[in-house]
Amino acid sequence: MDCGFESELDQKLITCPRCGGILEINVVLPRDFSFSKLRGRGVWRYSDAIAGEYRKIVTINEGGTPLIRSRQGNVYFKFEGANPTGSFKDRGMTVAISSAVNKGYKIVIAASTGNTAASAAAYSARAGLRIYLVLPKEKVAIGKLAQSILYGATILEVDGSFDVGMKAVMKLYREMGTVYPLNSFNPWRLEGQKTLAYEIAEEIGSPDVVLVPVGNAGNIYAIWKGFKELLESGVISKMPRMIGVQAEGASPIARAVINNLDEPTFTDNPETVATAIRIGRPVNWKKAIKAIKESKGTALYVSDNEILGAQRELARMEGIGAEPASAASYAGYKRALQAGLVDKDEIAVNVLTGHALKDPDSMIKSGARRIVVNPDYLGDIILGDLNADS
């Protein structure tokens, strides 16, 4: 993405051998690619489209997540919380870990706000790899931390934000090539994440818009890449507009897009209740801006109150439990409708990236009606409510 270096497909390459920057993998689908010929379900159903060679595949049956139609009609929710560790990261991790295993790595590492950590830990356990996770101290939601501990990872906590850990992991990878990096600057991981687009296209064709929460910014690019491959091979006939949604206190990409800047102004103090996207220096910013611009989409930011409101609405109106960062896409959809960026008649898919159980604290704070009650008087509460209703 940075210096224009090009090479034949080489699974050993993770960053650019010339400048150390981010790499893109160009995939051309086989001429006879057709959904009707595919077998199996989940990420590896689309193995014809996944770059690289995999003699051994490390899988926990990721992908194949529900696309849930809203009670309101044209809106869909792609519920990535239904993945094995509860987030979209599993789509990428099955490919990245399989790649690491096939290339003979024994040690893997990732920086994380929590979901990458949980996913990386699970897939490493399954593959028998040693894993180190670099986490921002006291800033990881409890469910995610608990998962990483359960799967047996070594946890290295740093003072400072996710970005501090991310920088350290990139440096370590450059200095110590024997440790395989599992973050989304690794383009092989995004090969797995792009299958989300393939699943949507197979189920409903091309939507008009796809809204994606943006943090380190790999996922919006991966999803766009999936649609682009399908469009270029004639499987779909239209590219959906990609809309990136960030939290107001961590919104370098949204602000760059809104202000038409070539480069974001990064922040070292990102802040938001949506800890998964509490990221001030997204490593994939160039890829995200490319996806947004080439799809004629846009980006916007939403407040923490809008995020928590959207999380509650998803739960109470649709029965879907999404963690705060995931609900950002729906908060963004509501904003985009108001701003006229999306029409209510358009088919919109909101990507709900992670499960509500990841972050129990945010749910408990969300204003439950809890009443301490004498067990002999339960009926009185209900009758009182019925009287108030009438």
Ligand SMILES: Cc1ncc(COP(=O)(O)O)c(C=O)c1O
């Ligand atoms: C739940 C959740 N949503 C959204 C994101 C943002 O994804 P990306 O970093 O690919 O932009 C993340 C992690 O970054 C996440 O964990």
Ligand SMILES: N[C@@H](CCOP(=O)(O)O)C(=O)O
């Ligand atoms: N929210 C992410 C941040 C790291 O993103 P990655 O996609 O680059 O691994 C997380 O869950 O850690």
